[in-house]
Amino acid sequence: MTTTLTALRHARTHHARAWRWLRLVGPVIIGLQVIALCRTEPRPGLSGRGLVILLAIVAFGIGAGGAFVTRRGGRWLSILLLFAASVVLLLLQPSGPGVLGVFVAVAVIGRRLAPLPGSLLVGGALVALIVAGQNRSPLPALMTGIAMASFYAVMRLAERLSATNGQAEELLIALEHTREADARAAALAERQRLAREMHDVLAHSLSALVLQLEGASVLAASDERLGPVIERARRLAGSGLDEARNAITTLREGGTLPGPGELPALSARFEHDTGIRCELTVCGDAHQLDADAQLAVYRVAQESLTNIAKHAPGQDRVCLQLSYEPGVVRLVVEDYGVGALAGSGGYGLTGMRERAELVGGRLDAGPTLTGFRVELEVPA
Numbered sequence: 001m002t003t004t005l006t007a008l009r010h011a012r013t014h015h016a017r018a019w020r021w022l023r024l025v026g027p028v029i030i031g032l033q034v035i036a037l038c039r040t041e042p043r044p045g046l047s048g049r050g051l052v053i054l055l056a057i058v059a060f061g062i063g064a065g066g067a068f069v070t071r072r073g074g075r076w077l078s079i080l081l082l083f084a085a086s087v088v089l090l091l092l093q094p095s096g097p098g099v100l101g102v103f104v105a106v107a108v109i110g111r112r113l114a115p116l117p118g119s120l121l122v123g124g125a126l127v128a129l130i131v132a133g134q135n136r137s138p139l140p141a142l143m144t145g146i147a148m149a150s151f152y153a154v155m156r157l158a159e160r161l162s163a164t165n166g167q168a169e170e171l172l173i174a175l176e177h178t179r180e181a182d183a184r185a186a187a188l189a190e191r192q193r194l195a196r197e198m199h200d201v202l203a204h205s206l207s208a209l210v211l212q213l214e215g216a217s218v219l220a221a222s223d224e225r226l227g228p229v230i231e232r233a234r235r236l237a238g239s240g241l242d243e244a245r246n247a248i249t250t251l252r253e254g255g256t257l258p259g260p261g262e263l264p265a266l267s268a269r270f271e272h273d274t275g276i277r278c279e280l281t282v283c284g285d286a287h288q289l290d291a292d293a294q295l296a297v298y299r300v301a302q303e304s305l306t307n308i309a310k311h312a313p314g315q316d317r318v319c320l321q322l323s324y325e326p327g328v329v330r331l332v333v334e335d336y337g338v339g340a341l342a343g344s345g346g347y348g349l350t351g352m353r354e355r356a357e358l359v360g361g362r363l364d365a366g367p368t369l370t371g372f373r374v375e376l377e378v379p380a
Contacts, residue, residue, distance in 0.1 A: 030064045033100055037089060040096035053092050060085035060101050079109060083121055106152045115156065122152045235273060259294030260286070260322055260329070263301055267320055270305045276335075277317040278305070284324030287380035296355040296378055297322070297331050300363065303348045304333035304374045312337065315371060329380050335371035352376070 037057045038044055044054035063082030083105045089098030109118040126145045264280055271278040289297070301320060308318055315337030323330040349365050352374070356363040361378035 027065065030061060033064075033097060034061050036097045037093070040093050042093065049092065053089065056085045056088040056092070060089065064101070064105075079105065079121070083109075083124070087124070103148060103151060106148055106155065109152065109155075118152070118156070122149065257291050257295045258298040259289065259291075260297050260331075262298055263320060263322060266298070266302060266305065267318075270309070270318070274309045274313065276308070276313075276315055278320065279317060280320045280322070282322045282324075287324050287329055289329060289378065289380060290359075293329070293359045293361070293378045293380075296359050296361065297329065297376065299355055300352045300374065300376045301331060301333055303352055307348055308333075308335050308372070312371065324380070327380055329378050331376040332373065333375075334368065334373040337371055 034057055037053075037060070042049055042053065044050050044057055046054070059081050063078050063080075063085055066078030066081070082101065086098055086101030086105055089096065089101060092098075106122055109121050126148065267278040267280045270276070305318065308315060312335055315335040317337070318333065318335045321330075321332040321334075323332075349363075352365070353363045356376055356378065359378050361376060363374070363376050365372070365374045367373075
């Protein structure tokens with residue numbers, strides 16, 4: 001559909017360009033026509049038949065010029081003046097180029113007027129040709145009439161095709177807008193469905209987990225070692241519940257998604273919950289990222305820290321480095337300690353790579369001598 005719309009616009013552009021060239025060349029053609037009329041016998045003069053021819057030539061020039069440049073309100077008068085002057089010249093100068101003026105009138109009529117009045121004017125021109133050819137051989141008048149009628153039909157067809165192309169373009173634009181609206185509605189419906197699923201499954205499960213952990217903390221009051229562990233688990237579950245609620249709100253209402261600006265809070269929360277020192281370094285001036293790229297940076301950092309807490313809880317420290325470079329934003333998450341594979345297990349790395357690819361970026365992850373390193377690049 002887009003290709004068809006582009007082709008229609010291209011054709012309309014060519015049509016408009018051709019008409020602009022005609023409007024530029026038109027005055028030159030009219031000038032040459034006037035010169036030829038002035039040099040045809042009988043020539044224009046200041047009395048009698050010559051004066052009538054002179055007035056007809058002046059009227060021809062004014063009518064032809066006005067037919068090309070005037071707006072719709074004055075176009076009728078210009079066309080009628082051009083038509084009348086051409087007929088008079090055709091009658092008074094049978095051997096002259098007055099017939100070309102009739103063709104100019106036919107061109108403008110076919111381009112500018114509705115079919116009924118245009119056909120009536122062309123019919124009148126044909127009658128004038130017949131009258132002018134009464135004292136001569138009828139063959140030239142007949143051939144000229146056929147040529148003029150054919151020329152009018154071609155101009156009328158060209159105008160019809162132009163109008164049809166315009167209507168088709170409008171319909172295609174409306175169809176494209178309708179499809180875009182349908183796509184937005186489908187996306188909104190899917191977001192609502194996902195929000196319901198998250199609310200019914202994940203949020204309810206986390207809420208139940210928080211309640212169970214609160215009860216366990218009361219029962220474990222007698223054991224000093226068990227209390228902090230349960231409290232930390234309760235905070236993690238509560239944090240997950242808050243994030244689930246935020247995600248549901250975002251899906252339903254299109255709220256603000258987390259991004260690089262939330263990395264300080266994320267690293268501080270990780271350090272508080274796990275006891276692993278987390279260092280965040282930001283280099284360069286902040287770049288403006290789109291919502292998907294911002295979310296990718298945050299989710300990769302979050303998933304990397306989750307993997308460290310899950311698979312390498314004995315690490316000494318974790319370093320997050322966010323670098324704003326020309327045309328790209330780079331995030332590096334690296335842990336240092338016993339060298340455990342903090343990225344192993346589950347679909348975490350696969351999901352992170354998919355997020356990077358969806359925003360036109362890339363993700364590299366793998367073990368190092370001291371731990372595990374995740375590097376994300378997204379275009380700025």
